[in-house]
Amino acid sequence: MAEDTELLLQCLLIMKIxxxxxxxxxxxxxxALLAKEAAAQGRRVLAVDADPNPTLAxxxxxxxxxxxxxxxxxxxxxxxxxxxxxxxxxxxxxxxxFAAEKDGIRLIVMGPIRxxxxxxxxxxxxxxxxxxxxLVLERNELVLLDFEAGLEPLGRxxxxxxxxxxxxxxxxxxxxxxxxxxxxxxxxxGIEKILAVANKIREPTETDVIQEHLKFxxxxxxxxxxxxxxxxxLNLSDPLIEQEIKTILERSETLSLEGRGQPKxx
Ligand SMILES: Nc1ncnc2c1ncn2[C@@H]1O[C@H](COP(=O)(O)OP(=O)(O)OP(=O)(O)O)[C@@H](O)[C@H]1O
Ligand SMILES: [Mg+2]
Numbered sequence: 001m002a003e004d005t006e007l008l009l010q011c012l013l014i015m016k017i018x019x020x021x022x023x024x025x026x027x028x029x030x031x032a033l034l035a036k037e038a039a040a041q042g043r044r045v046l047a048v049d050a051d052p053n054p055t056l057a058x059x060x061x062x063x064x065x066x067x068x069x070x071x072x073x074x075x076x077x078x079x080x081x082x083x084x085x086x087x088x089x090x091x092x093x094x095x096x097x098f099a100a101e102k103d104g105i106r107l108i109v110m111g112p113i114r115x116x117x118x119x120x121x122x123x124x125x126x127x128x129x130x131x132x133x134x135l136v137l138e139r140n141e142l143v144l145l146d147f148e149a150g151l152e153p154l155g156r157x158x159x160x161x162x163x164x165x166x167x168x169x170x171x172x173x174x175x176x177x178x179x180x181x182x183x184x185x186x187x188x189x190g191i192e193k194i195l196a197v198a199n200k201i202r203e204p205t206e207t208d209v210i211q212e213h214l215k216f217x218x219x220x221x222x223x224x225x226x227x228x229x230x231x232x233x234l235n236l237s238d239p240l241i242e243q244e245i246k247t248i249l250e251r252s253e254t255l256s257l258e259g260r261g262q263p264k265x266x
Contacts, residue, residue, distance in 0.1 A: 013043060015253050016136045016161060018145040018154070018191075021168035022178035026199035026222070027051070030168055031146040032059045032233040033222075033245045039104035044141035046095060047105055050132065051148045052112035057100070060107060061234045066100045068111020069131065070124045080123040091131045092138065108135075110153070128153050136161040149178055151185060159189040163256040166197050166248070169214070171206035176213045183216060193256040197248055200224040219255065220248035 017034070019027045031047060038045040049056035057066050070076075079089035099106040110131075113124045132153045135143050145162075147154075154162070165186050167179045179196060186194050198210045198221040207221040222244050228236055236242075 013142060014140050015163045015256065016139075016143045016145070017252055018147055018151075018162045018165045019168065020147045020149055020151060020165060020182050020186075022149055022170070022175045025168045025170050025175050025178075027168050028055050028059050028146050029228065029233050030166065030197060030199065030222070030248075031056055031144050033236075033241070034249055035060065035105045035144055036103075036233060037242070037245045037249055038142050038144075042104075045105055046099065046135070046139060046141050046143045047107045048132075048135055048143060048145045049107065049109045050145050050153060051110075053148075054109045054111060056146050057107055057109055059232055059234070060102065060105060061232075062100055062102050062107060064100060066107065066109045067098070068109045069094065069098060070111040070113055070128065072098070076123050076127045080126050082123060085122055085126050087126060087130075089127055089130050091127070091134045094131055095135070095139070129155060129158070133158040133161075149182055151182065151189070154189060154191075156189050159186070159191045162191050164193045164195055164252040165191045166195055166219075166252060167216075168197050168199050169210050169218075170200050171198070171202075171210060176210065179214060183214075193252075193258075195219045195252055195255060198222065217255070219251040220244050 019031050021027050035045050035047045047056060047060065054068065080086050095106070095108060099108045110128055113128065133155070136158050167182050169175050169179045183194055194216050196210065196214050196216055196218045198207050198218055201207055201221045202224045207218065211218045222241055225238060225241060227238065228241065
């Protein structure tokens with residue numbers, strides 16, 4: 001295989017894709033569909049539920065209780081400390097130790113950070129941020145991060161390692177407004193490749209309206225599907241949606257490689 005092609009393949013296999021959007025828009029559904037597709041392609045995939053209200057495990061059909069990372073209080077305190085905080089705690093063993101696995105998909109649940117009685121949840125915060133940084137910058141596998149709209153745990157250094165941010169948009173004004181806000185925030189923290197995915201589309205004109213209102217590219221449109229809503233992504237067997245998911249995965253990967261190695265625009 002030519003060296004360039006091999007390098008390209010390597011890059012594709014270890015892509016880091018973050019998913020965001022307004023509440024209820026379909027972030028977790030998209031994350032699950034992408035994870036399922038990547039696993040079906042025989043790729044190593046690590047799904048990360050970084051939403052404080054985690055639902056990805058259920059959506060992916062994990063039956064066991066998965067302990068959220070923030071609940072590993074003793075471990076976190078041991079690594080970060082409680083008074084003088086260690087800002088770069090050891091985290092590289094966490095995926096191997098704490099990811100659950102099912103049907104070729106490994107899953108980590110971050111969990112909500114609770115602030116008790118005006119106190120600071122700094123050790124958990126520090127640990128989570130370090131872990132997300134590790135997942136984005138150092139893992140040799142496809143990492144899919146299901147985020148809330150705020151992109152809270154993504155600091156600048158980590159954000160720059162995100163290969164593609166997919167903002168999920170529904171055909172309604174509030175979701176579009178949120179998408180534009182997330183876009184702005186993502187640009188500010190240094191994410192370069194920001195792409196939109198339309199979801200719950202009932203007519204093709206809705207996709208056109210979404211694209212008209214966004215200044216970044218729309219790479220796919222998932223139709224509204226009653227069986228997706230009722231049965232979830234896991235048991236879905238809809239060739240149209242499956243094809244769209246393949247396209248979204250492929251486009252987010254090829255587009256995120258565009259312009260690599262070029263000097264960054266000021
Ligand atoms: N294409 C679709 N067609 C029909 N229903 C859908 C579609 N995509 C998602 N849904 C449904 O919309 C609801 C919200 O989806 P999901 O949980 O994926 O959104 P979310 O953005 O992750 O929400 P949250 O902000 O609460 O995390 C679910 O009931 C899901 O089944
Ligand atoms: Mg969700």
